[in-house]
Amino acid sequence: MDHKRYFFEKFGITERLLERCLGEALSAGGDYSDLYFESVASTSLGLDESIVKSASQGVSAGCGIRVVSGERTGYAYTDDLSADRLLRAARTAALIASGPAQQPVHAFTETSSPSLYPAPAADLDTDLSARLDLITRADHAARRYDQRVTQVRSSYADELRRILIAASDGTFASDAQPLARMSVFVVAKDGDRIARGSSGGGGRVEIGYFTGAKGPEFFAAEAARTAILQLAAVPAPAGEMEVVLGPGWPGVLLHEAVGHGLEADFNRKKTSAFAGLIGRQVASSKVTVVDNGRMALRRGSLNVDDEGSSTQETILIEGGILKGYLSDKLSARLMGIPSTGNGRRESYQQIPMPRMTNTYMLPGEDSPEDILRSVKRGLYAVNFGGGSVDITSGKFVFSASEAYLIEDGKVTAPVRDATLIGNGPEALKHVSMVGNDLALDEGIGTCGKEGQSVPVAVGMPTVKLDRMTVGGTR
Amino acid sequence: MAETSIDLRDLASGLVAQSLQAGASDAEVTIREGDEFSTSVRLGEVETLKQSGSRGVGLRVLLRADNGYRVASTSSSDLAPDGIERLIRGAIALAHIASVDPFAGLAEPGEFGQISGDLRLCHDDVYSLPTEERIAWARRAEAAAMAADPRLVNSDGAGFDAATGRRIFANSRGFLGEYRSSYCSIAASPIARDVSGEMQRDYWWSQARAFRDLESPESVGQEAARRTLRLLGARRVATQQAPIVFAPEVARGIVGAIFDAAAGDAIYRGASIFAGKLGETVAAPSVTVIDDGTIPGGFGTSPFDAEGLPSRRTVIVEHGVLRSYILNTYAARKLGMKSTANAGRGLAGNPFLDSGNLFLEAGAPSAEEILHGVDRGLYVTRLMGQGVNLVTGDYSRGAAGLWIENGEFAFPVQEITIAGNLKDMLRNISAIGSDLKFRSATAAPTLRIDGMTVAGE
Numbered sequence: 001m002d003h004k005r006y007f008f009e010k011f012g013i014t015e016r017l018l019e020r021c022l023g024e025a026l027s028a029g030g031d032y033s034d035l036y037f038e039s040v041a042s043t044s045l046g047l048d049e050s051i052v053k054s055a056s057q058g059v060s061a062g063c064g065i066r067v068v069s070g071e072r073t074g075y076a077y078t079d080d081l082s083a084d085r086l087l088r089a090a091r092t093a094a095l096i097a098s099g100p101a102q103q104p105v106h107a108f109t110e111t112s113s114p115s116l117y118p119a120p121a122a123d124l125d126t127d128l129s130a131r132l133d134l135i136t137r138a139d140h141a142a143r144r145y146d147q148r149v150t151q152v153r154s155s156y157a158d159e160l161r162r163i164l165i166a167a168s169d170g171t172f173a174s175d176a177q178p179l180a181r182m183s184v185f186v187v188a189k190d191g192d193r194i195a196r197g198s199s200g201g202g203g204r205v206e207i208g209y210f211t212g213a214k215g216p217e218f219f220a221a222e223a224a225r226t227a228i229l230q231l232a233a234v235p236a237p238a239g240e241m242e243v244v245l246g247p248g249w250p251g252v253l254l255h256e257a258v259g260h261g262l263e264a265d266f267n268r269k270k271t272s273a274f275a276g277l278i279g280r281q282v283a284s285s286k287v288t289v290v291d292n293g294r295m296a297l298r299r300g301s302l303n304v305d306d307e308g309s310s311t312q313e314t315i316l317i318e319g320g321i322l323k324g325y326l327s328d329k330l331s332a333r334l335m336g337i338p339s340t341g342n343g344r345r346e347s348y349q350q351i352p353m354p355r356m357t358n359t360y361m362l363p364g365e366d367s368p369e370d371i372l373r374s375v376k377r378g379l380y381a382v383n384f385g386g387g388s389v390d391i392t393s394g395k396f397v398f399s400a401s402e403a404y405l406i407e408d409g410k411v412t413a414p415v416r417d418a419t420l421i422g423n424g425p426e427a428l429k430h431v432s433m434v435g436n437d438l439a440l441d442e443g444i445g446t447c448g449k450e451g452q453s454v455p456v457a458v459g460m461p462t463v464k465l466d467r468m469t470v471g472g473t474r
Numbered sequence: 475m476a477e478t479s480i481d482l483r484d485l486a487s488g489l490v491a492q493s494l495q496a497g498a499s500d501a502e503v504t505i506r507e508g509d510e511f512s513t514s515v516r517l518g519e520v521e522t523l524k525q526s527g528s529r530g531v532g533l534r535v536l537l538r539a540d541n542g543y544r545v546a547s548t549s550s551s552d553l554a555p556d557g558i559e560r561l562i563r564g565a566i567a568l569a570h571i572a573s574v575d576p577f578a579g580l581a582e583p584g585e586f587g588q589i590s591g592d593l594r595l596c597h598d599d600v601y602s603l604p605t606e607e608r609i610a611w612a613r614r615a616e617a618a619a620m621a622a623d624p625r626l627v628n629s630d631g632a633g634f635d636a637a638t639g640r641r642i643f644a645n646s647r648g649f650l651g652e653y654r655s656s657y658c659s660i661a662a663s664p665i666a667r668d669v670s671g672e673m674q675r676d677y678w679w680s681q682a683r684a685f686r687d688l689e690s691p692e693s694v695g696q697e698a699a700r701r702t703l704r705l706l707g708a709r710r711v712a713t714q715q716a717p718i719v720f721a722p723e724v725a726r727g728i729v730g731a732i733f734d735a736a737a738g739d740a741i742y743r744g745a746s747i748f749a750g751k752l753g754e755t756v757a758a759p760s761v762t763v764i765d766d767g768t769i770p771g772g773f774g775t776s777p778f779d780a781e782g783l784p785s786r787r788t789v790i791v792e793h794g795v796l797r798s799y800i801l802n803t804y805a806a807r808k809l810g811m812k813s814t815a816n817a818g819r820g821l822a823g824n825p826f827l828d829s830g831n832l833f834l835e836a837g838a839p840s841a842e843e844i845l846h847g848v849d850r851g852l853y854v855t856r857l858m859g860q861g862v863n864l865v866t867g868d869y870s871r872g873a874a875g876l877w878i879e880n881g882e883f884a885f886p887v888q889e890i891t892i893a894g895n896l897k898d899m900l901r902n903i904s905a906i907g908s909d910l911k912f913r914s915a916t917a918a919p920t921l922r923i924d925g926m927t928v929a930g931e
Contacts, residue, residue: 051573056822058549075524196865238929239713392675397859397872419870471891
């Protein structure tokens with residue numbers, strides 16, 4: 001798709017100006033320069049106590065200019081897209097190098113890219129009533145679910161991000177990336193017991209997505225069901241035990257346990273617990289993990305990454321063996337490895353770095369029922385709040401928001417919130433069964449790294465880990 | 475300092491007036507402008523150098539109805555006249571689809587105001603160092619860390635950052651205020667490796683509003699090294715109940731949870747362990763928690779909050795008794811109370827609740843005395859994950875630190891969790907250290923909490 005015209009027409013950008021800025025950026029001797037233009041329009045509506053309490057829209061536009069000189073990066077950005085300001089930002093970024101210009105700006109070649117998500121039909125500020133309808137229906141559905149539901153908040157947020165990337169190596173790419181998400185938060189009360197539940201979903205989709213099976217009624221029922229369930233939850237167990245993770249969002253385990261540790265920047269610097277483990281066994285032979293930026297409509301998908309590179313499916317772990325890293329241009333060049341199209345950034349104000357897209361484990365052959373039946377005493381965790389990792393020590397956590405005890409092969413009482421902890425390079429070695437029921441999450445994931453947030457997806461089939469530490473109280 | 479081609483104060487008051495002309499019953503305008511500089515070095519070499527400025531404007535309009543207001547907001551990075559025009563049209567159109575909220579509306583006329591006098595929030599000296607010197611500061615911090623011990627073999631880098639910002643707020647009740655703030659920081663994050671190949675990383679930092687108040691790069695680097703080295707050789711411990719001593723940098727999280735539990739929006743929703751508990755004992759008698767937005771030079775200080783109310787000091791918990799919720803105008807109306815001037819806001823959206831300088835008052839014993847009093851327990855220096863459910867109080871987080879035997883550090887621990895319920899944890903605070911120091915806007919001394927579960931092997 002040709003999204004460059006948007007920037008050319010709206011901001012008066014020309015190919016000549018792009019070349020001048022890139023040349024100015026290399027004027028002090030940098031090896032490489034790139035420009036990242038971004039224009040974002042966002043809308044957010046929130047229903048609380050059954051009335052529309054919040055409605056907001058925002059627009060922002062800017063350009064980030066990067067100059068790379070060896071391992072050094074100079075960066076400057078501006079929210080004023082006039083030629084003067086762009087050239088001045090280019091000169092600021094250029095200061096990372098010192099000397100005469102050495103590299104030319106190559107002629108632009110447009111990156112060929114797929115169409116993984118709908119291109120914008122019109123400006124976003126159409127059809128607010130359809131969005132209102134969604135959050136109103138969610139509110140009704142959650143309250144109808146059970147009389148013990150006392151508070152409901154529902155929200156709908158979407159944005160359209162347009163980007164244009166031009167680089168001195170001739171890279172030229174543009175894209176328009178929709179992103180929508182609906183969320184429902186419920187509080188339930190029964191006597192003096194109180195609990196919360198939340199649910200949500202979306203992706204690189206437009207509002208029509210929510211008129212399908214994954215609509216407001218689905219998410220509302222999920223949030224209400226979780227809250228009601230938690231009213232009867234017992235204290236979570238404490239200590240090492242067998243853990244079964246359900247399909248979908250529990251794939252956050254992979255994101256934390258291995259995903260971050262395989263981002264190339266950490267491995268180039270040898271600050272990751274996975275550094276130097278390529279070709280080594282880091283998981284049980286049943287485990288194959290991929291990162292795939294090329295899935296239709298998924299929250300982590302990208303037609304091109306934020307450096308204008310093509311995205312792809314990258315095998316991280318195959319049959320338990322560590323196969324590769326997720327790279328951006330800088331780490332690919334410095335490490336002499338292929339670029340996997342994983343250079344991403346939160347906005348034009350940020351320097352890109354290797355990030356995940358949609359990360360998931362391929363399905364195995366076990367049935368979920370067999371997996372649960374095989375557990376004597378353990379935890380069955382089907383939903384999580386989020387997680388984090390220390391990539392150097394390899395220790396990671398993720399917090400269960402819906403989990404049950406497993407006793408003699410049967411799923412029994414729901415347990416209260418508990419954090420699970422493990423060691424990235426070791427945890428997946430304890431995977432003894434992999435289900436045939438791969439699912440990706442509903443489209444709610446946001447990943448943070450060095451202060452930058454980007455949308456991602458995770459996925460997993462039902463998986464059994466022979467041991468993992470559960471952070472309960474008894 | 476940021477360069478300004480249009481007078482932003484005029485822009486703010488003009489935008490309020492234009493919004494009223496366009497049909498708004500009330501309007502609030504926020505303008506933010508800022509500059510940032512950051513540099514990072516790694517293994518002695520410059521890694522990044524970033525330098526830029528940006529600004530943005532946010533408008534919130536209110537349309538009066540029979541029994542309340544409809545409210546909506548818009549934001550933009552485009553401050554040119556046609557961008558401003560779109561901002562106003564968009565906000566008013568959006569407000570028409572919002573519901574009438576009987577509790578919405580600006581604060582009462584007598585409530586607006588700001589603290590007079592110099593709050594010492596902005597110091598131009600944060601930009602006084604030339605770029606080469608800033609890089610040198612980061613290098614010195616990293617070098618000091620790496621030189622501390624031969625096991626410090628790698629580095630996640632060190633950095634020097636500086637920023638200045640300006641915030642302007644105007645509303646249709648005649649409030650117009652602005653303040654500038656500055657900030658600089660230095661940080662180092664070394665990596666240690668032992669003979670087994672195991673790696674540990676920790677970091678330390680210093681931040682200040684004035685460059686002259688920044689700690690030396692050497693002291694930051696040495697402290698980062700000490701923190702990293704003490705985790706080497708960490709192992710797990712058996713699952714058990716044990717007293718837990720929270721180091722100040724992790725005890726801050728407990729103070730943050732107290733603030734969140736006292737936040738008025740969670741209270742009126744009944745979604746907090748503190749709902750309906752005003753005047754009741756919620757913590758040990760030694761616990762006093764204060765939010766104070768008025769401390770000169772403080773990281774959480776401002777002359778007025780995001781609704782134009784003068785910042786103030788609020789005692790949240792006094793000797794264990796819950797004394798006040800944390801409120802902005804909306805939450806206060808919902809609860810039939812007065813705002814505690816804790817409104818925060820982004821460029822778009824409704825005001826939320828934000829802390830000023832938030833702290834738990836220091837006690838008498840030193841951190842060493844507290845540690846010496848523990849026969850067998852855990853000293854936590856690092857926590858992982860969110861892990862606090864404020865609706866139920868359930869608390870469960872990943873942890874690392876040092877195991878205590880007979881009042882002395884025995885060995886480092888990691889890959890364990892600590893869990894309990896915040897309601898019990900606050901009552902079971904059995905020692906509060908004398909070591910309260912503001913390294914950022916939220917501060918806590920060393921805390922000992924009994925009765926929690928450590929989960930490990």
